Amino acid sequence: MAALRAFKSAESRGEQVPDIVCYEKQDDWGGQWNFTWRTGTDHYGEPVHSSMYRNLWSNGPKEALEFAEYTFDEHFGRPISSYPPREVLWDYIDGRATQSGVKDSVLFAHAVRWTEYDEATGTFTLTVDDLKNKRSLTEEFDEVIVATGHFAFPNVPDFDGIETFPGEVIHAHEFRGAERFAGQRLLLIGGSYSAEDIGIQSHKMGARQVTMSYRSAPQGFAWPDGVDEVPQVASFDGSTATFVDGTSREFDAVILCTGYLHHYPFLPHESQIDSPNNLYPEGLYRGVTWQKNPKIHYLGAQDQWFTFNMFDAQAWFVRDVILGRIELPDPQARQESIDAWLETYSGVEDDAAAVRFQADYIRDLIEQTDYPMFDLDAVVDTFLAWKKDKKTDILTYRDQAYRSVMTGTMAVVHHTAWIDELDDSRERYLSSQPSADEAQDAARPA
Amino acid sequence: MAALRAFKSAESRGEQVPDIVCYEKQDDWGGQWNFTWRTGTDHYGEPVHSSMYRNLWSNGPKEALEFAEYTFDEHFGRPISSYPPREVLWDYIDGRATQSGVKDSVLFAHAVRWTEYDEATGTFTLTVDDLKNKRSLTEEFDEVIVATGHFAFPNVPDFDGIETFPGEVIHAHEFRGAERFAGQRLLLIGGSYSAEDIGIQSHKMGARQVTMSYRSAPQGFAWPDGVDEVPQVASFDGSTATFVDGTSREFDAVILCTGYLHHYPFLPHESQIDSPNNLYPEGLYRGVTWQKNPKIHYLGAQDQWFTFNMFDAQAWFVRDVILGRIELPDPQARQESIDAWLETYSGVEDDAAAVRFQADYIRDLIEQTDYPMFDLDAVVDTFLAWKKDKKTDILTYRDQAYRSVMTGTMAVVHHTAWIDELDDSRERYLSSQPSADEAQDAARPA
Numbered sequence: 003m004a005a006l007r008a009f010k011s012a013e014s015r016g017e018q019v020p021d022i023v024c025y026e027k028q029d030d031w032g033g034q035w036n037f038t039w040r041t042g043t044d045h046y047g048e049p050v051h052s053s054m055y056r057n058l059w060s061n062g063p064k065e066a067l068e069f070a071e072y073t074f075d076e077h078f079g080r081p082i083s084s085y086p087p088r089e090v091l092w093d094y095i096d097g098r099a100t101q102s103g104v105k106d107s108v109l110f111a112h113a114v115r116w117t118e119y120d121e122a123t124g125t126f127t128l129t130v131d132d133l134k135n136k137r138s139l140t141e142e143f144d145e146v147i148v149a150t151g152h153f154a155f156p157n158v159p160d161f162d163g164i165e166t167f168p169g170e171v172i173h174a175h176e177f178r179g180a181e182r183f184a185g186q187r188l189l190l191i192g193g194s195y196s197a198e199d200i201g202i203q204s205h206k207m208g209a210r211q212v213t214m215s216y217r218s219a220p221q222g223f224a225w226p227d228g229v230d231e232v233p234q235v236a237s238f239d240g241s242t243a244t245f246v247d248g249t250s251r252e253f254d255a256v257i258l259c260t261g262y263l264h265h266y267p268f269l270p271h272e273s274q275i276d277s278p279n280n281l282y283p284e285g286l287y288r289g290v291t292w293q294k295n296p297k298i299h300y301l302g303a304q305d306q307w308f309t310f311n312m313f314d315a316q317a318w319f320v321r322d323v324i325l326g327r328i329e330l331p332d333p334q335a336r337q338e339s340i341d342a343w344l345e346t347y348s349g350v351e352d353d354a355a356a357v358r359f360q361a362d363y364i365r366d367l368i369e370q371t372d373y374p375m376f377d378l379d380a381v382v383d384t385f386l387a388w389k390k391d392k393k394t395d396i397l398t399y400r401d402q403a404y405r406s407v408m409t410g411t412m413a414v415v416h417h418t419a420w421i422d423e424l425d426d427s428r429e430r431y432l433s434s435q436p437s438a439d440e441a442q443d444a445a446r447p448a
Numbered sequence: 449m450a451a452l453r454a455f456k457s458a459e460s461r462g463e464q465v466p467d468i469v470c471y472e473k474q475d476d477w478g479g480q481w482n483f484t485w486r487t488g489t490d491h492y493g494e495p496v497h498s499s500m501y502r503n504l505w506s507n508g509p510k511e512a513l514e515f516a517e518y519t520f521d522e523h524f525g526r527p528i529s530s531y532p533p534r535e536v537l538w539d540y541i542d543g544r545a546t547q548s549g550v551k552d553s554v555l556f557a558h559a560v561r562w563t564e565y566d567e568a569t570g571t572f573t574l575t576v577d578d579l580k581n582k583r584s585l586t587e588e589f590d591e592v593i594v595a596t597g598h599f600a601f602p603n604v605p606d607f608d609g610i611e612t613f614p615g616e617v618i619h620a621h622e623f624r625g626a627e628r629f630a631g632q633r634l635l636l637i638g639g640s641y642s643a644e645d646i647g648i649q650s651h652k653m654g655a656r657q658v659t660m661s662y663r664s665a666p667q668g669f670a671w672p673d674g675v676d677e678v679p680q681v682a683s684f685d686g687s688t689a690t691f692v693d694g695t696s697r698e699f700d701a702v703i704l705c706t707g708y709l710h711h712y713p714f715l716p717h718e719s720q721i722d723s724p725n726n727l728y729p730e731g732l733y734r735g736v737t738w739q740k741n742p743k744i745h746y747l748g749a750q751d752q753w754f755t756f757n758m759f760d761a762q763a764w765f766v767r768d769v770i771l772g773r774i775e776l777p778d779p780q781a782r783q784e785s786i787d788a789w790l791e792t793y794s795g796v797e798d799d800a801a802a803v804r805f806q807a808d809y810i811r812d813l814i815e816q817t818d819y820p821m822f823d824l825d826a827v828v829d830t831f832l833a834w835k836k837d838k839k840t841d842i843l844t845y846r847d848q849a850y851r852s853v854m855t856g857t858m859a860v861v862h863h864t865a866w867i868d869e870l871d872d873s874r875e876r877y878l879s880s881q882p883s884a885d886e887a888q889d890a891a892r893p894a
Contacts, residue, residue, distance in 0.1 A: 039611040040604055042488040042495070042622055047601035047711035049489055056611070115713065116562040116575060129562060131713065138716040155493035158486055165485040165502070168627035170616060176488055181614035182700070254628070265493035267561065267577065270584040 003031055003095060004310075004317035005147050005301060006104035011071070011372075012321060019325065023141065024149075025130055027051065027113040031099065033151060035092040041176040046133040048113050051154045053262075056179040057207075057426050059087045061199050065404040065413065066384050067310040070374040072098040073408045082432075083416035085400040089428035095310065112139075114268040117146060119295060126297070145324050148266065149301045152279065155265035158258060161191075163238035170255040174200055177257055184208035187252060189243055191215045191235055192259025198223070200257055202396055205229050206421055213251060214259075215243075223396040264303075273298055279305045281360055282347045287336040289343070289363060290316045291323060296330050299323070307357045307385055308364055311376070315364045318371040328370055357385045380407040397421050449477055449541060450756075450763035451593050451747060452550035457517070457818075458767060465771065469587065470595075471576055473497065473559040477545065479597060481538040487622040492579040494559050497600045499708075502625035503653075503872050505533045507645050511850040511859065512830050513756040516820040518544040519854045524878075529862035531846040533872035541756065558585075560714040563592060565741060572743070591770050594712065595747045598725065601711035604704060607637075609684035616701040620646055623703055630654035633698060635689055637661045637681055638705030644669070646703055648842055651675050652867055659697060660705075661689075669842040710749075719744055725751045727806055728793045733782040735789070735809060736762045737769060742776050745769070753803045753831055754810055757822070761810045764817040774816055803831045826853040843867050 009019045027048050030036050037054040044050050060067075063084040068074055074082060077097045082090070099105065109132075116129040126146050130139045156173035164171065174196035180203045188209050190197040193216030201212045205226060212229040214221070220231040234246045244250040264275045264283070273295060277283035281304050285293050292298040299320040302313050322328040330336065343363070350359050361378040368375050384404050391399035400420040403413035416423070416431075455465045473494050476482055483500040490496050506513075509530040514520055520528060523543045528536070545551065555578075562575040572592050576585045602619035610617065620642035626649045634655050636643040639662030647658045651672055658675040660667070666677040680692045690696040710721045710729070719741060723729035727750050731739050738744040745766040748759050768774040776782065789809070796805050807824040814821050830850050837845035846866040849859035862869070862877075 037611075039613075039617060041617075042619065043601055043604070045604050045606070047495075047709050047713070049493075049495055113713075131717070136717050136720075136722060138718065155489055158489070158491050160491070165483070167485075168625060170628055171485060171487075171624070173488065178617070179614060182616055263493050267493070267559075271577070271582050272584065274582075276582060 003033075003099045003104075004313040005149055005320065006107055007099060007102050008314070008317040008321040008373075010102045010104050011318075012325065017325065020144070022107050023143075024108040025112040025114050025128070026108050026110050027133070029110050031105075031108060031110075032092050032096060034153060035088060035095060037088060037092070039178060041172070041178065046111065046113070048133065049155070050175075051150075053153060053156075053175040053177075054088055055177050055200075055203070057087070057203060057424075058199075059400055059420060059426065060085045060091055061195060061400075062307075062309075063384055063388050063402075063404045063413075064091070065406050066308065066381050066388070068406060068408050069098060069310055069314055070376045070408055071314070072101070073406065073411075075406070075409045075411050078432075081411050081414045084402060084404045084413040085416070085420065087426035087428075087431055089426070090431050093428055117269050117273070119270075119273070119297075124297065145297045145299070147299045147301060147320060148269070148303075150266065151302050152264045152275070153262045155263045156258070157261045157263050159260055161235050161238060164256075166240050167238045167243075167253075167256060168241055169253060171258070172256075173258040173260070175262070180204040180207035180209065183255060185210050186254040187211040187213070189213050189215060189235075189251070189253040189256045190259050191256065192261070193217060193219065193221055193231070194259065194261070196259035196261070197221070198396070200259060201225075201229055205397075213253070215245065223392065224394075226397060269298075275300065275303055277303075280347075281305050281350070281356060281363075282343055284340070284344070287330070287340055288319060288367060290320050291330065291336075293333070293336055293340060296323075296336070304360070304363075307360050308381070312360065312364050315367040315371075315373055318373040319367045322371050353389060354386060357382050377407040449479075449545045449550075450759040451595055451766065452553055453545060453548050454760070454763040454767040454819075456548045456550050457764075458771065463771065466590070468553050469589075470554040471558040471560050471574070472554050472556050473579070475556050477551075477554060477556075478538050478542060480599060481534060481541060483534060483538075485624060487618070487624065492557065492559070494579065495601070496621075497596075499599060499602075499621040499623075500534055501623050501646075501649070503533070503649060503870075504645075505846055505866060505872065506531045506537055507641060507846075508753075508755075509830055509834050509848075509850045509859075510537070511852050512754065512827050512834070514852060514854050515544060515756055515760055516822045516854055517760075518547070519852065519857075521852070521855045521857050527857050527860045528878075530848060530850045530859040531862070531866065533874070533877055535872070535874035536877050539874055563715050563719070565716075565719070565743075570743065591743045591745070593745045593747060593766060594715070594749075596712065597748050598710045598721070599708045601709045602704070603707045603709050605706055607681050607684060610702075612686050613684045613689075613699075613702060614687055615699060617704070618702075619704040619706070621708070626650040626653035626655065629701060631656050632700035633657040633659070635659050635661060635681075635697070635699040635702045636705050637702065638707070639663060639665065639667055639677070640705065640707070642705035642707070643667070644842070646705060647671075647675055651843075659699070661691065669838060670840075672843060721746065721749055723749075726793075727751050727796070727802060727809075728789055730786070730790070733776070733786055734765060734813060736766050737776065737782075739779070739782055739786060742769075742782070750806070750809075753806050754827070758806065758810050761813040761817075761819055764819040765813045768817050799835060800832055803828050823853040 013019045034052050036052055038052055040050050077094050111133040113131045114128055115131050118127045126143045128141050156175040158173055177200055183204045184207055186209055188204050190201050197214045201214050204212050214231045215235050217234050232245050236244045236246045241252050242250050266274045275283050283303050287293050290299050301316045350356050361382050365378050391402050403415050405412045459465045480498050482498050484498055486496050523540050557579040559577045560574055561577050564573045572589045574587050602621040604619055623646055629650045630653055632655055634650050636647050643660045644667055647660050650658050660677045661681050663680050678691050682690050682692045687698050688696050712720045721729050729749050733739050736745050747762045796802050807828050811824050837848050849861050851858045
């Protein structure tokens with residue numbers, strides 16, 4: 003959606019843009035934000051893309067992901083809270099893309115099966131499955147943008163004896179809501195955002211006991227009663243998990259919060275990122291353009307602090323490379339750029355430095371295009387304050403409000419605290435909002 | 449495995465056979481019988497193939513699926529019961545294939561990405577993903593055998609309001625055991641084998657209430673208390689399902705027993721079967737050879753009464769087509785054959801006729817090859833007796849014993865009734881078997 007918007011933006015300023023086709027295997031856009039109740043494979047037999055669950059609220063302040071050229075104020079016409087639920091965020095990204103009139107460029111229910119590059123002609127032949135009409139298509143393209151993200155194919159490691167566990171065993175990718183874990187003893191394997199968020203969501207929905215098992219280090223939040231952390235799982239024997247410290251517990255259900263794979267089954271391996279999830283995957287010039295073949299570009303291939311606005315910064319950069327407004331340096335110069343960023347990245351030792359690294363990365367991109375520069379340092383501060391809020395109270399951080407660096411608008415405090423709000427619908431979220439004035443009064447100091 | 453065995457059989461009789469490569473996306477063979485605890489996508493990011501669950505026992509007598517040239521007696525060295533659990537059946541098919549020495553022909557952890565046919569050269573170019581080594585390969589072939597089956601991609605229709613259902617919603621493909629449904633109210637949507645078997649399995653494992661919802665007709669077995677059938681689901685509202693007869697019930701979990709899709713993402717649609725699940729999918733000469741391109745062959749594309757021995761009959765036939773021992777008629781003659789079979793099939797009006805139809809189909813294939821003919825009418829009788837056993841008591845039909853038409857051996861009665869046996873392991877199954885004499889005494893009259 004960022005790429006489509008980027009080209010539309012250039013077009014609206016009178017630039018000539020190439021013919022663009024976007025193949026989307028789902029029936030609608032929105033990617034991760036396009037919630038589905040299905041898990042596994044979908045009604046076409048394709049792997050389900052979205053890892054979204056029913057009651058998800060943004061786990062970072064919306065002020066840190068706001069588009070610089072389509073603000074929350076513009077979309078909603080009034081201040082909203084800092085941590086909107088999924089329907090509201092989908093509405094925001096859908097609103098921008100719909101406003102741009104780019105939906106006609108998207109072929110929905112089209113899965114790319116294979117991408118073949120011809121060195122001689124410099125063109126790609128894409129083999130595509132028109133899932134609804136059951137037709138196979140081939141089309142030629144000059145450039146390819148991979149905009150699938152890398153949080154759609156779960157990493158599902160094996161655990162000794164897990165096949166004997168009698169309860170539900172799913173990956174976070176298949177988690178669609180915690181209601182069913184009320185009264186249950188839940189084991190979450192993993193020590194990052196999925197475990198944190200599914201953990202407190204399950205606590206909110208009445209899980210009897212939430213145990214999070216970490217590999218490298220505990221998350222260390224001030225967990226409420228009934229939630230705690232243990233070391234790595236050594237083995238399962240029926241419903242009992244034993245941990246590497248020798249302790250063991252019984253569980254009713256297990257959720258693997260073990261991350262995702264870079265997996266691009268529609269690309270030859272020579273064109274596929276093969277990296278752990280980090281802030282600078284190897285092989286991408288400026289984090290987007292595939293070094294081995296600079297006619298392939300990836301958006302959002304990084305681990306992410308910044309999200310929507312980073313995708314924009316990348317999309318505008320890639321657009322200008324494709325339009326020839328940005329000249330790609332030769333392979334050696336590109337490699338020097340990659341190496342320099344990797345060198346800087348190797349010096350990143352904590353989360354604060356990581357956020358700053360990503361801000362610097364985005365700044366570097368925006369400086370080369372006409373995407374509106376925004377106060378990246380202020381967003382870094384927002385991230386750091388968010389982290390502090392979480393340390394203070396993992397159950398209340400979503401009740402805090404932040405100021406937009408794009409518009410200066412102070413977010414309202416949501417009418418209901420996150421822990422008490424069971425109706426996450428857009429309707430409920432928007433209909434019962436207090437007035438902006440009331441909200442200003444209620445908001446914590448910025 | 450049937451195809452590999454077929455070619456090996458010809459080779460061992462001194463025939464020249466072509467170079468064969470079998471691409472298998474899993475780490476081991478056995479297809480549906482290769483149990484995995486995983487659901488959704490696997491450790492490589494590939495859709496999980498097997499729909500097997502932990503405690504599955506064969507749902508038809510093994511005497512109806514026995515290989516004609518590798519008997520249960522030959523493999524186990526003594527009589528076993530008629531309804532072995534999954535590990536035992538896997539052992540049987542693995543034993544035959546291992547004995548044949550064909551494992552070297554299989555490239556495991558290799559997923560076929562795309563299959564391109566060149567009309568001019570008459571060859572296929574396969575694009576393959578070597579999942580372990582993260583390499584993309586292309587290889588040329590003269591003939592392609594599609595042996596994936598068609599029970600790996602679930603059919604997951606939508607239901608009004610299902611996204612509001614707070615409990616677990618899975619497809620039968622993702623069902624790995626019923627232990628976790630003890631004490632729960634379970635809705636199974638579907639009126640065929642998946643619903644029947646998961647239904648009684650869940651009853652066995654202590655589900656409080658099992659409701660099966662049919663679309664066309666109830667299964668009509670004498671269900672035990674706590675198991676019953678209702679018409680189609682009209683809608684969900686939270687945990688309440690309302691049925692088309694206006695009644696409604698609350699549920700803790702939903703399992704879609706809604707069948708599977710013919711889905712072959714590695715083939716162009718022009719080479720893909722597009723059919724409901726039936727005994728004679730259109731477009732396949734003799735049920736195996738693709739009419740539009742007779743260098744493509746499908747094994748096991750039918751709905752199945754007969755299974756393993758039907759796959760053999762098909763594999764031997766396809767082998768002989770490829771070896772030139774069977775001459776393919778011209779397209780028009782092939783179409784006449786297809787039409788004649790479809791015409792006969794259109795007259796099939798009940799299950800007994802369907803079993804006979806499939807027996808006739810298999811007989812027709814075996815008559816053309818050196819696969820050992822077996823008493824297909826006797827197997828039809830076994831199927832009809834099995835159906836009668838099920839009507840008599842759906843909870844005890846697996847305790848009955850049948851006589852092998854291949855060896856004349858009478859099956860033993862398993863030492864423990866199905867409803868009481870909670871340890872389905874191969875070890876337990878084989879270690880505590882009574883002697884064959886005891887078993888003969890205990891067995892019901894054939």
